[in-house]
Amino acid sequence: MHLLLDELTALSRTPYFNKSLEQYLDNLIRAVRHVVSRFDNFPSDVTDQIAETVWLAAKYLQGGTSKAVPYETVYALRLALMEWVDQPCAITTALRDDLDYHFWSIDPGKVLEKFVPDVAFDSELIQIALPKLYRHFPLYNVALYHELGHFVDSKCGVISFSLIWRPPRQRPRIAEAHRKEHFSDLFAACYTGSAISLFLDSIASDAPISATHPATADRISVVQDFLSGTPNPIVDFYQDVLKQRGLPELNKRYVSPSIKPNFDAIRTYPIADNAELHGLIDSGWIYLCEAYEQKREPWSAMSKQEIMRIINDLIEKSIRNRMVKLKWSDATNHGTSA
Amino acid sequence: MQLITGHLLKESILSDQEDSIFLDPLLDEQQIGPVTLDVRLGYDFLVSVVTRKPYIELAAQSGASRRGVSSYFQETRREVGDRFVLYPDQVVLTTTLEYLSLPTNVYADVLSRSSYTRLGVHVNTMVQPGFKGCVPVELYNHGNNAIELVVGSRICQMRFFKMVGNADYVNDANIRKYYGDVRPMVSRADQDEDLPVLEAARQSLD
Numbered sequence: 022m023h024l025l026l027d028e029l030t031a032l033s034r035t036p037y038f039n040k041s042l043e044q045y046l047d048n049l050i051r052a053v054r055h056v057v058s059r060f061d062n063f064p065s066d067v068t069d070q071i072a073e074t075v076w077l078a079a080k081y082l083q084g085g086t087s088k089a090v091p092y093e094t095v096y097a098l099r100l101a102l103m104e105w106v107d108q109p110c111a112i113t114t115a116l117r118d119d120l121d122y123h124f125w126s127i128d129p130g131k132v133l134e135k136f137v138p139d140v141a142f143d144s145e146l147i148q149i150a151l152p153k154l155y156r157h158f159p160l161y162n163v164a165l166y167h168e169l170g171h172f173v174d175s176k177c178g179v180i181s182f183s184l185i186w187r188p189p190r191q192r193p194r195i196a197e198a199h200r201k202e203h204f205s206d207l208f209a210a211c212y213t214g215s216a217i218s219l220f221l222d223s224i225a226s227d228a229p230i231s232a233t234h235p236a237t238a239d240r241i242s243v244v245q246d247f248l249s250g251t252p253n254p255i256v257d258f259y260q261d262v263l264k265q266r267g268l269p270e271l272n273k274r275y276v277s278p279s280i281k282p283n284f285d286a287i288r289t290y291p292i293a294d295n296a297e298l299h300g301l302i303d304s305g306w307i308y309l310c311e312a313y314e315q316k317r318e319p320w321s322a323m324s325k326q327e328i329m330r331i332i333n334d335l336i337e338k339s340i341r342n343r344m345v346k347l348k349w350s351d352a353t354n355h356g357t358s359a
Numbered sequence: 360m361q362l363i364t365g366h367l368l369k370e371s372i373l374s375d376q377e378d379s380i381f382l383d384p385l386l387d388e389q390q391i392g393p394v395t396l397d398v399r400l401g402y403d404f405l406v407s408v409v410t411r412k413p414y415i416e417l418a419a420q421s422g423a424s425r426r427g428v429s430s431y432f433q434e435t436r437r438e439v440g441d442r443f444v445l446y447p448d449q450v451v452l453t454t455t456l457e458y459l460s461l462p463t464n465v466y467a468d469v470l471s472r473s474s475y476t477r478l479g480v481h482v483n484t485m486v487q488p489g490f491k492g493c494v495p496v497e498l499y500n501h502g503n504n505a506i507e508l509v510v511g512s513r514i515c516q517m518r519f520f521k522m523v524g525n526a527d528y529v530n531d532a533n534i535r536k537y538y539g540d541v542r543p544m545v546s547r548a549d550q551d552e553d554l555p556v557l558e559a560a561r562q563s564l565d
Binding site: 092157286287288289291327330331334335337338341342345346348349352 | 377381383384386402436439440456458460491493511538539540541542
């Protein structure tokens with residue numbers, strides 16, 4: 022526990038770009054310090070649980086200080102999150118050496134609040150991991166919208182409610198896992214349109230049904246029905262669940278911008294609003310697939326690797342430029358005094 | 360070549376025509392001067408670090424392992440408005456905040472603004488016709504004191520020249536080493552095609 026405290030303290034001395042993360046880390050350090058100072062008063066199973074939770078949180082929080090996380094994608098995720106969750110949340114991302122994306126659902130703040138009196142966290146930590154290799158590939162990071170869908174499900178109790186409201190007829194654990202995956206796919210599709218199905222197709226097109234995931238073909242089919250407005254009982258099921266829970270309905274919360282004139286000239290796209298910011302991922306995926314297949318100008322002289330790099334960079338820079346313009350406009354409209 | 364000035368410069372930068380000078384974001388039109396365009400310090404940095412290897416190898420060597428150039432630099436990022444300290448005798452690679460796209464008949468020079476040159480920060484680089492990307496900026500502090508730079512500040516100025524003909528930068532893979540980049544890239548001098556030829560020349564008998 023002492024080592025963990027040292028680790029967290031070291032992290033707190035590296036500045037984050039996000040005030041809520043800094044605040045969260047300060048709270049975490051205070052809570053762990055309290056546990057360390059009264060270590061013998063806690064049962065060993067409690068200190069074990071706290072240590073494991075804090076150790077995992079440190080890994081995710083470390084990502085936030087690495088100055089290498091996909092800030093543009095995290096910015097887009099924050100915008101999406103605000104439409105579903107009112108309470109303050111802080112997103113932290115861990116960069117992994119393997120190719121796994123995931124969401125870690127245990128908030129260390131909640132664990133510590135349970136055991137440590139007088140400790141209160143004013144925001145919830147969303148811990149998402151992504152492959153380090155893809156940190157500059159916002160099109161591949163469409164998977165993070167899916168992972169955010171898992172957080173929204175967990176936070177708003179979408180699937181847990183559905184299991185009570187409409188219990189599965191058989192194999193409840195598998196049904197629960199599949200419901201979670203379909204919901205997160207649909208959540209991602211609300212913001213990124215066909216990008217999530219193109220991504221699934223590109224990484225696991227032949228994946229069969231398993232205990233944890235529906236078959237990729239079924240997942241893509243549900244997303245495509247949702248996007249095309251084709252009646253689908255799975256989509257209808259979630260719409261009913263969300264209505265029962267008083268949550269926003271699943272609908273297209275993006276506008277796919279016409280990026281062709283800009284991207285054909287290898288220029289960034291000036292994003293007009295948040296709907297276009299999310300929709301850029303949809304347009305970007307469609308554009309990337311066409312650039313691969315058609316091999317037209319200006320891409321004909323380039324390798325697939327170069328095409329992928331440049332298009333992803335144009336997406337990342339377009340989002341960053343939107344962020345910079347908003348900050349600039351905010352600073353010039355509200356004065357420059359700190 | 361003709362220097363692009365006055366209303367022609369402004370017109371080209373504010374136009375969305377394919378043959379115009381494209382700049383994104385243009386945070387303030389005041390950046391466009393009568394002869395030059397001020398560009399801002401970007402937010403990604405590659406900072407030169409000292410390693411156990413005493414020098415950066417560039418010469419071609421068959422079969423020998425060579426330490427990658429990128430391992431001599433450490434990546435870091437700041438937000439707009441953040442500070443970045445440039446130490447004396449330190450090489451730091453960064454880019455302009457702006458993404459630039461040049462027509463195939465326009466060439467540009469990038470120079471540090473006088474205010475920064477007076478502090479000991481010299482920038483002097485060129486941008487090929489048809490270039491696309493954030494303009495690479497190689498920072499070096501020639502002074503005796505560390506300098507606190509502000510990300511997003513107007514650190515450089517560019518002057519643009521219109522050429523009589525066009526230069527096909529995009530389709531020439533030899534000179535397209537730094538094309539479409541939105542963040543600083545380390546030198547690819549070790550990939551120059553001349554180097555294996557020079558190595559062969561060294562080994563050949565007189």
